Amino acid sequence: MVVVVTGASGQLGQSLQFIAPNYPEITFHFYNSSELNITDLEKCKTIFSKTKPDFCINTAAYTAVDKAESEPEKAYSINVTGAENLAKVCKEFDTVLLHISTDFVFDGNVSKPYTEEDIQNPTGVYGQTKLDGEKAIQKLWEKHFIIRTSWVYSQFGNNFMKTMLRLGSERDSLSVVNDQVGTPTNAVDLAEAIVTIALTYNLQPTNDNLGIFNFSNEGQCSWYDFAKKIFEIHKIKIDLQPIPTSSYPTPAKRPNYSVLDKGKIKNIFGLKISNWEESLKEQSE
Template sequence: MVVIVTGASGQLGQSLQFIAPNYPEIEFHFYTSGELNITDLENCKNIFAETKPDFCINTAAYTAVDKAESEPEKAHLINVTGAANLVKVCKEFDTILLHISTDFVFDGKASKPYTEEDLPNPTGVYGQTKLDGEKAIQKIWEKHFIIRTSWVYSQFGNNFMKTMLRLGAERDSLSVVNDQIGTPTNAVDLAEALMKIILAYNLQPTTDNFGIFNFSNEGQCSWYDFAKKIFEINKMEIDLQAIPSSSYPTPAKRPGYSVLDKSKIKEVFGVEVSLWDRKLI
């Protein structure tokens, strides 16, 4: 079984490389954006012609949420055109696409966890381009799994946990917003969930399960709660202050509530989900 992974230098790409040795039955091919540029259709075709993949995991994305507000064309090029290019090539080579999406497709006005059936309503450029990328995939090729996730962190790449650890080492006090509620996602857990989907499909191929799935860790917290737990686990003494989002304005509006319901992925693929505060590295 051949699996190619785009965005190999990102935190999910690196997490997939970290767990790859546990799956000797899979021939992985990891590509950075410099090696496989999803915005270049011919480049995509050439890579697929060389590797003839059974599955493609697309972790490549424009994820600079605030910067996207001033770079909408660049965000669209990667998140929409790039996704469309990749799924066109997947269709040409009969490759199943696993595409990573985001909780930012929602406006955050819900009061209970979002299911895959809830109506998206993004409030910023990043969320809109990720939703448009989902729609492009759905329109072009039925053999896809779109996995929406949230608040991804790991020992790899850039993320909230690593930022907190760096700032905690540099400062005596920090202020973190406490009125945005979501769920952190350990990137290695997400990588394992993707493997579970691939192995389950490979064991019993069916068109019934294609579509959108949510995945994050279990439970919910605010960014303040997340930071507090990070410092606790790493035994770092810091004066941590909870502040409202209004005290920390950003170019892009964040969802106030973006907890994802994982019932579907647990039921369909038997994915086991750990509590967010038990998985901090």
């Protein structure tokens, strides 16, 4: 079983590299953005004709949520044109595409976890380009899994956990918003879920199970709760204050509530999903 992974230097790409040795039955080919620029269709074709992958895991994305507001063309190029290119090449080589999307496709104006069928209504450029990327894939190639996730962190790359640890070592006090609620997702847990989907489909290729899936860890919290737990686990003493979003304006609006319902992915793939607090603790040990 041959798997091509795009965006290998990002945190999910690195998390997949971290778990890859546990799967000797899979031949992974990892490519960072300079080795495989997904906005270049010919480059995608060259790599695919060389590797002949059964699966392509697309972790490449433009994820700078605020910067996207001032760089819409760049965000579109990677999140839409890039996704489109991979769908075209996957169709040409009969490769199953596993594409990572986001809770930002929703506006967050609800109070119960989002299912895969809920109406999307992005509030910013990043969310809109990720939604447009999903639609491009759906239109071009039926053999796809689109996995929406949220609040991804890990020991790799740049993320909220690493920012908090850095600020915790530099400051005595910190304010973090407490009125945006979601679920932190350990990138290694997400990587394991993606590989499980690929292995399950490879063993029993039924097109009934293709489509959109939600994945995050279990439970929910605010960014303030998340920060508090990070400092608690790492035994960092800091004066942490909760503040409303209105006190911390950003160029892009964040969803107020973006907890994802994981019923579908658990039922179809039999996944056991850890609570976010347990996973954060394990990650930090």
